[in-house]
Amino acid sequence: MLNTQLRKGVIELCILALIARNDMYGYDIVRAMAKYTDINEGTVYPILRRLTKEGYFATYLMESAAGPARKYYTITDHGKIYLKKNTAEWEEISLLVNSILKGEETDE
Amino acid sequence: MSRAEYIAALTSALRGRLAAREIDDIVRDYMEFFDDGVSQGKSEEQVAEELGNPREVARQILSDEPQTEGSQQRKAAGLDFDGIRNGFAKGASKVADEAGKFAASANAFTKRKMQGRREKASKMSRGTRDDRVAAGRAGARTENGGCLMLILKLLAFCIIAPALALAIIGLVLGFLVGGAGILLSICGFVVVALAAPVVPLVTVICGVLGMSFAICLTITVMLLMLYLGQKICIFIANLFLGRSSSRQGHVYEDGWRVSGGDPAFYRDGYNGAAYEQGTSQAAAEESEWGASDTKASEEPVWDSYDTAEHPQEDARGGDHDA
Numbered sequence: 001m002l003n004t005q006l007r008k009g010v011i012e013l014c015i016l017a018l019i020a021r022n023d024m025y026g027y028d029i030v031r032a033m034a035k036y037t038d039i040n041e042g043t044v045y046p047i048l049r050r051l052t053k054e055g056y057f058a059t060y061l062m063e064s065a066a067g068p069a070r071k072y073y074t075i076t077d078h079g080k081i082y083l084k085k086n087t088a089e090w091e092e093i094s095l096l097v098n099s100i101l102k103g104e105e106t107d108e
Numbered sequence: 109m110s111r112a113e114y115i116a117a118l119t120s121a122l123r124g125r126l127a128a129r130e131i132d133d134i135v136r137d138y139m140e141f142f143d144d145g146v147s148q149g150k151s152e153e154q155v156a157e158e159l160g161n162p163r164e165v166a167r168q169i170l171s172d173e174p175q176t177e178g179s180q181q182r183k184a185a186g187l188d189f190d191g192i193r194n195g196f197a198k199g200a201s202k203v204a205d206e207a208g209k210f211a212a213s214a215n216a217f218t219k220r221k222m223q224g225r226r227e228k229a230s231k232m233s234r235g236t237r238d239d240r241v242a243a244g245r246a247g248a249r250t251e252n253g254g255c256l257m258l259i260l261k262l263l264a265f266c267i268i269a270p271a272l273a274l275a276i277i278g279l280v281l282g283f284l285v286g287g288a289g290i291l292l293s294i295c296g297f298v299v300v301a302l303a304a305p306v307v308p309l310v311t312v313i314c315g316v317l318g319m320s321f322a323i324c325l326t327i328t329v330m331l332l333m334l335y336l337g338q339k340i341c342i343f344i345a346n347l348f349l350g351r352s353s354s355r356q357g358h359v360y361e362d363g364w365r366v367s368g369g370d371p372a373f374y375r376d377g378y379n380g381a382a383y384e385q386g387t388s389q390a391a392a393e394e395s396e397w398g399a400s401d402t403k404a405s406e407e408p409v410w411d412s413y414d415t416a417e418h419p420q421e422d423a424r425g426g427d428h429d430a
Contacts, residue, residue, distance in 0.1 A: 026137055027144030042159035045137050046172040053173075067143045071136070 011039060012047055013090055016075070016083045019057060025070040048073060056082050109156040111142045121166030126173070134169060268344060279337045286330045293319045293326075 011033070018024060018032055030044045051057050056079030061069040075083070109117070115135055122131050138159070145155035159165060300315045 025144075026141050027148075030141070040160045040164075041141075042162075042165035043168050045134070045141070046165070046169040049134070049137075049169070050172040067147055068140070070140060070144070 008047070010090075011037070011043075012051065013083075013086050015044070015047055015051065016056065016079060016086065019073050020075045020080065020083055023072045023074040025062075025072050027070075029073070051079070055079070109153060109162075111139075111152040111156070114142075114152075114156045114159070114162055115139065117162035118166055121163050122169065125170055130173075272341065272344060275337065275340070279333065282333060283330060286326050289326050290323055293323050 014033060014036070015029060018029060024032070026045060026048065029048065030041045033039050033044060034041060048057065052059060052073065056076060057073045058076050059071050059073055062072055064070050115138060118138060119131060119135060122134065126134075141159070142152060142155050145158070146152060150158075297316065297319050300312055300319075
């Protein structure tokens with residue numbers, strides 16, 4: 001398994017990207033993430049909480065058709081900037097890692 | 109594991125580590141997750157299994173909490189003090205963390221101080237006769253080692269008092285000389301300005317620059333000396349009177365008070381008002397500290413434990429409110 005710190009960062013980036021597309025509620029996000037990874041579902045909420053506290057997400061409650069109100073997460077301007085910055089960084093890293101893994105020569 | 113069991117395990121793993129408000133918020137999120145899972149046709153047990161071990165989840169939550177959470181937690185535990193809170197809590201997370209540590213030590217310090225004050229105030233209220241009786245008793249109690257300590261302390265006082273006086277005189281003299289230096293510099297400036305038409309321009313500029321430099325240097329050194337002097341005086345006062353303000357020092361406190369050695373005067377950083385008001389100030393402060401102390405100890409730390417015990421009702425109630 002990948003280094004937990006790296007894994008955490010990647011999951012964080014995925015959650016940011018998902019919510020940047022659409023406002024989502026907790027279960028929705030967990031399900032969307034579970035589609036792509038074998039992520040432990042309980043660990044998504046802590047990340048959501050942290051990103052909200054750091055001001056990248058805002059939350060609001062909306063009544064659902066069935067059951068109680070759901071907490072929706074929406075990306076803030078601050079979060080958009082953060083996502084953009086992280087996406088660029090990720091692309092750079094993945095390029096580098098891929099080229100090394102595939103054994104390509106990289107010239108400085 | 110059912111929903112109730114899961115939430116209970118999660119709550120108990122977080123209790124005492126996060127503020128009750130935070131725990132309520134987390135419980136709300138996980139309740140919602142259970143609701144959604146169940147509405148998707150899963151059993152509570154299935155949802156709980158998907159979420160994973162509640163202790164592990166709690167660990168994750170705690171490790172993901174931003175650092176400022178730590179200071180909030182301390183605040184809830186009543187360890188933080190107003191001044192420190194205002195001064196540091198708004199800072200970066202590291203600073204907040206440091207402030208927490210500082211608050212803890214400040215707390216210990218104030219408690220010690222408070223106890224000393226209380227002792228002193230209660231003794232003073234009993235009057236001088238009682239005082240002497242108490243002093244006699246204290247003397248008797250510390251007869252063996254106490255006498256030696258008393259002599260040593262008196263000797264130390266005999267050395268430190270003149271040294272302190274000399275230091276203060278030196279400080280005052282230094283100020284006078286420094287002030288005279290500045291005055292002389294200004295006079296020199298005036299003379300140079302008057303002589304300007306006669307003296308070459310370069311000389312005037314050099315004179316002005318040199319003088320400005322001298323003035324700046326003098327002021328800086330004076331301020332530095334003042335600061336150092338204050339620090340040293342407070343340090344000495346604390347070293348000497350801080351320790352002897354307990355029962356032992358009380359034995360010869362009568363004699364000292366006449367010579368103006370009221371410990372409160374020194375401890376309050378040479379506050380003239382404190383010196384003049386003497387005992388009444390100490391008594392007033394004692395009651396103030398006492399009040400804040402009882403407040404801190406009586407304040408329920410986790411005031412919404414009850415809601416945490418019954419998260420289900422609480423979470424639903426919260427939803428409707430919102």
